[in-house]
Amino acid sequence: xxxxxxxxxxxxxxxxxxxxxxxxxxxxxxxxxxxxxxxxxxxxxxxxxxxxxxxxxxxxxxxxxxxxxxxxxxxxxxxxxxxxxxxxxxxxxxxxxxxxxxxxxxxxxxxxxxxxxxxxxxxxxxxxxxxxxxxxxxxxxxxxxxxxxxxxxxxxxxxxxxxxxxxxxxxxxxxxxxxxxxxxxxxxxxxxxxxxxxxxxxxxxxxxxxxxxxxxxxxxxxxxxxxxxxxxxxxxxxxxxxxxxxxxxxxxxxxxxxxxxxxxxxxxxxxxxxxxxxxxxxxxxxxxxxxxxxxxxxxxxxxxxxxxxxxxxxxxxxxxxxxxxxxxxxxxxxxxxxxxxxxxxxxxxxxxxxxxxxxxxxxxxxxxxxxxxxxxxxxxxxxxxxxxxxxxxxxxxxxxxxxxxxxxxxxxxxxxxxxxxxxxxxxxxxxxxxxxxxxxxxxxxxxxxxxxxxxxxxxxxxxxxxxxxxxxxxxxx
Numbered sequence: 001x002x003x004x005x006x007x008x009x010x011x012x013x014x015x016x017x018x019x020x021x022x023x024x025x026x027x028x029x030x031x032x033x034x035x036x037x038x039x040x041x042x043x044x045x046x047x048x049x050x051x052x053x054x055x056x057x058x059x060x061x062x063x064x065x066x067x068x069x070x071x072x073x074x075x076x077x078x079x080x081x082x083x084x085x086x087x088x089x090x091x092x093x094x095x096x097x098x099x100x101x102x103x104x105x106x107x108x109x110x111x112x113x114x115x116x117x118x119x120x121x122x123x124x125x126x127x128x129x130x131x132x133x134x135x136x137x138x139x140x141x142x143x144x145x146x147x148x149x150x151x152x153x154x155x156x157x158x159x160x161x162x163x164x165x166x167x168x169x170x171x172x173x174x175x176x177x178x179x180x181x182x183x184x185x186x187x188x189x190x191x192x193x194x195x196x197x198x199x200x201x202x203x204x205x206x207x208x209x210x211x212x213x214x215x216x217x218x219x220x221x222x223x224x225x226x227x228x229x230x231x232x233x234x235x236x237x238x239x240x241x242x243x244x245x246x247x248x249x250x251x252x253x254x255x256x257x258x259x260x261x262x263x264x265x266x267x268x269x270x271x272x273x274x275x276x277x278x279x280x281x282x283x284x285x286x287x288x289x290x291x292x293x294x295x296x297x298x299x300x301x302x303x304x305x306x307x308x309x310x311x312x313x314x315x316x317x318x319x320x321x322x323x324x325x326x327x328x329x330x331x332x333x334x335x336x337x338x339x340x341x342x343x344x345x346x347x348x349x350x351x352x353x354x355x356x357x358x359x360x361x362x363x364x365x366x367x368x369x370x371x372x373x374x375x376x377x378x379x380x381x382x383x384x385x386x387x388x389x390x391x392x393x394x395x396x397x398x399x400x401x402x403x404x405x406x407x408x409x410x411x412x413x414x415x416x417x418x419x420x421x422x423x424x425x426x427x428x429x430x431x432x433x434x435x436x437x438x439x440x441x442x443x444x445x446x447x448x449x450x451x452x453x454x455x456x457x458x459x460x461x462x463x464x465x466x467x468x469x470x471x472x473x474x475x476x477x
Contacts, residue, residue, distance in 0.1 A: 002085045002115055003034055005187040006065060009083045011048055015109060018081035020100050022091035024069035028360050030087075031055045031067045049288050081273060082107045089116035090124035091434075094446070096103035120430050123448045126250040132209025133202055139194040142186075144178035149197070150215035151176065158226045171226035178458055182275050187218055213248040216426045220246075223467040237441045255408065257430045262407040263423050266414045272319045273417075277341040284318070285467055286345035287459030288333050288359075290352060294325040295452040296333050298340045299460040306468045308401050310461075316413040320422060320453060325352070330359045337363055342465030346370045351389060360389040370462055372396035381465065394462055400429060400445045424455035 006017045021027045035058065039045045048060050058065040066079045070092040083099055086092065104110045116125035138149045148167040154176035160167035173182045182190060196210060214220045228246045232239035236253045243251035277284065282300055289295045298319040318340065323332035330347075335347060345414045348371040349356045368383075369391040382393040406412040407426065415423075422454045428449035433441050 001115065002087045002120050003038060005086055005091075005113060006083070007038065007045065009111075010060050010063050010065055013082075014063050014081060015082035016066070017074075017083045017085065018068065018079055018100065019068045019085045019087065020068050020070055020076070020092070020096070020359035021087050022069065022093075023071055026088070027067045027069040028055050031058075035065075035067070039399070056367075060313050068102070076100050076103060079103050082109050083104070083111045085113040085115065087115050089114045089128070090119045090126075091116070092124070094124070097453070117244050118248060119244055119432055120256075120446065120448060121250040121252060123250070123430070123446060127448075128350075129211065131202055131208045132200070132207050133198045133205065134200040135196040135198050135208060135210050135231040137194055137210075138197040139191050141175040141177060141180070141182075142190045143175060143180040145325050146175075146177040147197075148175055148177050150213065152213070152215070153229075155182075156216060156222070156225060156229065157181070158229055160226070160230075163227050163230050168226055169223050170231075171222045173222050173225075184222055187216075191216065211248055214246045237433055248269050252430065255431070258407040258426045259406050260423070260427065262300055262410075263412060263414070263426055266407060266412050267416060267418055268316075270316065270318075270412045270413065270415055271417060272415045274318070276339055280341040280343060282341065282343075283339055283464070283467055284335055284342050284343045285460045285463035286333065286340065287461070287463065288345070288347035289452045289455040289459065290325060290348045290350075290356065291452070292326050293452070294323045294330070294332065295456045296323070296336060297453060297460050298336060298342065300456065301464055301467075303464070303468070309464050309468060313406075314411055314413070315406050315461075317381055317415060317457070319415075320418075321454070322452070325355070330355050333359060334362065337366070342366065344368070346392065346463040347467070348455065348459065352384040357389040360391075364390075367461070368466060370393050370394060370459060374398075390463060392466070397444050399462055400454075401431075403441075403454065403461050404429070404431075421450075421454045424449065426457075429454050 002019065006019055009015050009017050019030075022031055032055070039049065050061055051060055056067050059252060066081060068076055068079065076096060081103050084098065084104055086097070088133055101112065104112070114125050114128045118124065118126040118128065118129075122130070136149050138147055140147050140371065150173065155173055157172050157174050159170040173184065174180060178200045214225060225246055228238070228242040232242040239447070240251050240253060243249045275355070284300045285301060287297050287299070297317060300316045300318055301309070302314040302316070303309045319336070321332060333347070336342065343366065345363060345367040346368070347356045347359055347369055349371045360369050369389060371391065371393050373393045384391055384393070428451045429445050429447055431443045432446045434444055435441055
């Protein structure tokens with residue numbers, strides 16, 4: 001659909017198109033295989049494109065098709081276009097979305113297509129869809145003549161008990177109104193007059209959204225869908241893949257994020273106004289997530305095993321605050337260090353490296369900068385003084401999982417003054433399944449909203465092994 005729309009826009013409308021895919025490799029493969037394949041099968045298209053001398057730029061006279069990956073700001077800079085097509089939107093570097101949209105700002109005619117297999121509710125294409133007309137593909141049942149659409153589980157009849165049961169081949173799609181079997185081979189007939197049915201009046205008919213699942217596919221058979229259904233009963237990755245790819249629905253597993261019940265259970269009777277510690281014999285850390293507004297969290301840790309501190313521990317959030325970093329710099333974290341007798345502090349190194357570096361120098365031996373990096377796995381931590389101040393490079397997924405795990409295991413206590421903003425920041429980071437280069441599934445974390453307090457808590461956790469180097473009075477929980 002995306003490439004057809006791009007070719008139509010270039011040929012008929014004579015407008016430039018920016019076609020964005022998740023990575024530069026995806027863009028190159030698309031350019032060679034999909035676009036090249038279309039040209040190979042059409043003498044008309046061959047004559048239309050007068051110059052196809054680069055992977056990322058195809059020219060049809062004075063009209064251009066730009067093909068880009070979403071990773072790296074330079075890929076999307078200085079690319080003016082009238083139509084933007086974001087293909088596999090959920091796999092994007094999400095920071096690139098606004099940058100891509102900005103490419104249309106100088107155009108009188110603007111058109112955006114957001115296309116993707118959905119992954120997480122209110123994230124990516126799922127979030128885009130919520131503000132549209134939310135149209136579903138309807139048809140008239142050939143048996144009961146009622147107008148209906150195909151949904152799960154109402155329209156799937158699974159025959160057989162396991163994926164290896166020979167009877168699975170007898171599974172079929174059915175009408176949810178009359179329960180009559182709808183023949184897969186006859187889909188071209190009973191779908192030939194299908195139409196898009198608007199389910200939501202968003203007040204803007206030009207902002208249309210379309211949802212369709214694989215029940216409608218001519219190439220995916222009902223037994224294949226039934227196999228996906230059975231696999232989803234016992235495996236979380238298979239369940240996620242079934243909902244996302246087969247049903248076209250966003251999905252969150254039970255353990256995908258911190259939930260409201262876990263946060264409410266964590267709220268205890270202590271207060272952020274309780275007396276400050278009188279000495280430094282306690283293991284107290286400070287985490288700072290910086291930006292125009294800074295966020296800090298002070299945590300006391302009760303550790304049983306200093307070699308595996310998060311195996312059995314209790315974390316008590318003593319204090320949290322957001323501060324105007326633009327106006328006052330790091331005055332709030334600097335004040336918190338002696339006030340709370342902080343043994344170790346970790347601050348996000350970016351975006352203001354100068355402030356972070358000055359803070360780490362001021363409290364040398366008790367403060368570090370930190371950056372998330374891929375390639376540092378598990379609980380490994382790479383320490384260096386390359387920035388003329390100590391910096392810890394850590395694995396993002398591992399450390400977020402340590403903090404979210406505290407909530408899930410009931411090993412964290414929050415003060416009575418815990419705000420709704422703090423709570424929402426804890427719940428806005430969600431585990432998402434992805435595949436590595438070999439096709440193996442793994443989990444990573446994505447943000448569905450503001451998450452600064454969570455990251456300040458993560459930095460406070462990163463400070464634990466650093467503080468343990470000098471901490472000798474480990475206590476029982």
